[in-house]
Amino acid sequence: MPAHAPIAATPMAFVQAIVAAYARYGQHPTQALAQAQIAPAQLRDQSARITAWQMERISEAAMRELDDEALGWFHRRLPWGSYGMLARASISAPTLALAVQRWCRHHGLIADDITLTLQTSGSTASITIAENRELGEGGALREFCLVSVLRNILGLACWLVDSRIPLLQAQFPFAPPPHAEAYQVLFSGPTRFDQTQAAISFDAQYLQLPLRRDEKALQQMLQHALPLTVLQYRRDRLLVQRVRQLLATQQQDTHGAEALAALLHLSPRTLHRQLKEEGATLQALKDEVRQSRATELLLRTRRPIKQVAEAAGFQNEKSFMRAFKGWTGQSPAEFRRQATPQD
Structure with a gap:
């Protein structure tokens, strides 16, 4: 396989859940499977995996054809644009904490099958799901629902603050499925099964971050929102x-x-x-920038060592000389003398 080839990590069970949603609505998934380049024969292979691109394609096709962004999880449809509406209700919040609280509260207004709650205990924040009725007739649809809802709010939260939020833990109220190893890709951090509720936990410090997106950015994101759920968030810049x-x-x-x-x-x-x-580390980056600035000044100017030290961000010449010798094995004067051609 080429080094740039996409990784197939999404379990076929989630595709089977989408097919079950089609059956629930009395429709056929033929066109959606074709758009995602998934052969019908693959559906019977429990060990098969699909790529994030394929998952994105079949999810969008199914949501549009069934007019249900929940893909059969709940007792009533969530028409196309429902999750975008939740994002719009959160975008004006001053902090991530309030944005997530709004999202959870408004989700209950459009789908009372589940109740999402943001909780904080000490330095740990958790988003939990309480199941108020059977989800999607149980089985694969239930698993697909719980996984997708948590990945949906996590993806949106990361996007709102433009920061990947690493998870301390993900947990689910069912036994480990045959594709349990896929959860290592679906969620960062350890995953626990056979728990009382579905939940994700992360450092509560993230809740204090201000939102870094505006309405214009939201409009652009909603045109191609599914990757936030399908893929783990990556910052625009490191x-x-x-x-x-x-x-x-x-x-x-x-x-x-x-x-x-x-x-x-x-x-x-x-x-x-x-x-x-x-x-x-911050100290290593500071040293890197200071060393680069000091080296350039030593090579390109005739400034005294004391002035170079000050320009490089050191409080005094002595601390600069000690640091520079640690970086290069030479004193600043020795470095300048050896690097400067002699007349």
């Missing part, structure tokens, strides 16, 4: 790149983690955690 740029261009405003985090609309704790997820 945080490491954004931090590096701020350190290089706004030196006076980025002395401490709190000031830098404020510029990025993050909490200091979230800043450190997300940098760690990308394999970096």
